[in-house]
Amino acid sequence: MSADPGFSPYALFRRGTLEAPALAGLVPVRTWDLLAAAERAKADRDALGARLEEAMHEAVPELAAEHRRAVLKIRRDVHNDRLPADTTAARVLPEPCRDLLERWVRARAEGEELLSLAHAVYAEEVESARKTLAEVARGEDFQRGVQLSGEEVYREVMAYAADPFDTKRKPSKRRRAESTIVSFAYRVVFKPSPFGSFTEIGAQPWSAEPADGPRVGQSRLSVGLLAWMAHQLHRVDGADDLVRVRLNNSSPSAATGRCGCAGRWRARTTASSRTASSAPSTPTSSGCWPSCSATASGRSATCASAWSPPGWPRRRPSRPSTSS
DSSP, X not given: OOOOOOOOSEEEEEEESSOGGGGGGGSOHHHHHHHHHHHHXXXXXXXXXXXXXXXXXXXXXXXXXXXXXXXXXXXXXXXXXXXXXXXXXXXXXXHHHHHHHHHHHHHHHHHHHHHHHHHHHHHHHHHHHHHHHHHHHTOHHHHHHHHTTXXXXXXXXXXXXXXXXXXXXOHHHHHHHHHHHHHHXXXXXXXXXXXOTTEEEEEEETTOOOOOOOOXXXXXXXXXXXXXXXXXXXXXXXXXXXXXXXXXXEOBOTTTOSBSOOOEEEEEOSSXXXXXXXXXXXXXXXXSXXXXXXXXXXXXXXXXXXXXXXXXXXXXXXXXXXXX
């Protein structure tokens, strides 16, 4: 018999950087409750209306000709679930029929009141939901992930987070920003992608007890982020006349596991061409320079380092602190 393989003493986990309770404010609980109550009231009213229509149908042939038109109009209103404009003609109906009509009119008014209340509550919950969306968008982890999704998306989300009730914002832009934040937020909570920028991975012993404490994260710059940084540098007016930015692909050293690239940049000035090499004084704990994203197993790496000629104004974009 083969030996029992057993279990690893550690359990690996993957989770989103946003928890489900953070989105509780997006659910219109009170509105749903009121609409559900209105639906139940309508079902009861429909059953009562069917009985009323049948009773009026039987009573009409017994009425005088001058009253039939008005009574038939009331019956059509009941059939179409609308309040009759005038019920004085109902006085000629038999008493059981009049009682059914009075009960139906009260039920119809109560249903209308529930719908009106639901409409007012919905407006309040929409306002609360927008505050919730803005709070989610202001989260540091959320901003890091959105920033890597595109400059235009990031700018739109940040504008909404700053003021979700900006009256100058077009309704179409507001709806687009809200849809973007909701899509990102629900994906982070319910469907975190492996190694995505909205995802945390970790390990802990099976017997670990819940404990409070600070989150411990490890930051790495990805190839996509480095490309974004290079793009931002290219957007500086006159930057191409002063410095040429190039991402340099290399491999970690087989002996040390560290990246063999020290952030080499090629710079060209108007007076002369020269090659500049700039590297930070100390590497990070992973063995690579702070602006380097490399794999520990010896696969490819991409490095870049910020360097500019003397006197050239450096404009740095907002730097997210983590990406996988």
